Every structure is written in structure tokens, then in C-alpha cells.
Amino acid sequence: KASVGFKAGVKDYKLTYYTPDYETKDTDILAAFRVTPQPGVPPEEAGAAVAAESSTGTWTTVWTDGLTSLDRYKGRCYHIEPVAGEESQFIAYVAYPLDLFEEGSVTNMFTSIVGNVFGFKALRALRLEDLRIPTSYVKTFQGPPHGIQVERDKLNKYGRPLLGCTIKPKLGLSAKNYGRAVYECLRGGLDFTKDDENVNSQPFMR
Structure with a gap:
């Protein structure tokens, strides 16, 4: 009987990208998203989907996942909490490793964090509420050449x-x-x- 070395299929994002035990690092880019999941989508899955689709994730396992260190490069939804007074709205906190981003490129950073994830089907609505950019990344921007x-x-x-x-x-x-x-x-x-x-x-x- 031949063994199956790889099997594709849809899997829950939260299995890989929801990591409530993760301790953020000073070098992480931290984002707070207001998430409104589609009916039937758990908030943890919605938060994990945001982390996945704005970093290394896709809707299925692919064999090329084994060619890199996803644990090093993936975004992580490390905390999610309901928005007070709002039905079915949550704040999802996502940490991104600095290695995901080109130095000195606002375009690259925002293309990842506020790019195609905003059209993701699992979400009814998504809004970036806050962003913390570490000093180590800010220093890669040269700024104006003179004053x-x-x-x-x-x-x-x-x-x-x-x-x-x-x-x-x-x-x-x-x-x-x-x-x-x-x-x-x-x-x-x-x-x-x-x-x-x-x-x-x-x-x-x-």
C-alpha cells in the first residue's frame, strides 16, 4: 500500500495562527483589528484568519510550507476580546515578526497588513484600529535628506x-x-x- 506523503484540504486557521500563549517581542509589529466575523465563524478563527492572510497563510496546506519556517515568519493572533456595547465585534491583536517586512518601506508594510485581507470572505467587516511599529523598524526609514x-x-x-x-x-x-x-x-x-x-x-x- 502506497503511503500518502501530502494531503491537501481546507483547515482551520486557528490551528496555526491563533496562539494565545505567545509573548510579544519588542521587535514585533503589533496591530489591533476590529473584526466582525461572518455568522457562524468563531472570533478566534476570524482573528487567526486575519493573522494568516496578512502574513504567510493560505486556505489550505501546501507542500511548499515545508520549504520555510512558518513558525518564524507567520503572523499570530495572540489575543481577542469583545468590543463593549457592540454585537459580534471583536478586537483581534496580531503580532508580526519584523523579518516579514522590507526595511524602510511603508508601502510593503501596509500592503501586507491592510492589503487583500480586507476582502476576506470569513469577515463581514474589518478595520485597523491601532498599530505599534518598533523602534528598530522606524530606524530603517532614512527620512528627509536635509532639514x-x-x-x-x-x-x-x-x-x-x-x-x-x-x-x-x-x-x-x-x-x-x-x-x-x-x-x-x-x-x-x-x-x-x-x-x-x-x-x-x-x-x-x-
């Missing part, structure tokens, strides 16, 4: 606040008209203008 004094020296503006604005409408201006708006702002006395965050290199800007 306000260098900015003032470049602008030759001293003894008053620097005044700027965002160009409006934020979308739809051609490159020529956008430049005209910037010119008029600076000619009128502003020190700087700022692109709206929606502006990249859309066709109307070329």
Missing part, C-alpha cells in the same frame, strides 16, 4: 512661514495649463506648489 534650513537657503526665504498650495483641479489639466497654473501661483508670491497625489503621467498631462 528646513536647507530649504530656506535654497528659497532665500527667512523669518516667516513658507507658503504653498496644491494645483486644482487635481486632474484634467494639460501639461501646458498645469505649468501656467504653477507659474501664476509662484508669480503671485507662493514659495512652492504641490502635485495632487492623483497626478502621475496620465495621457492628458503629456
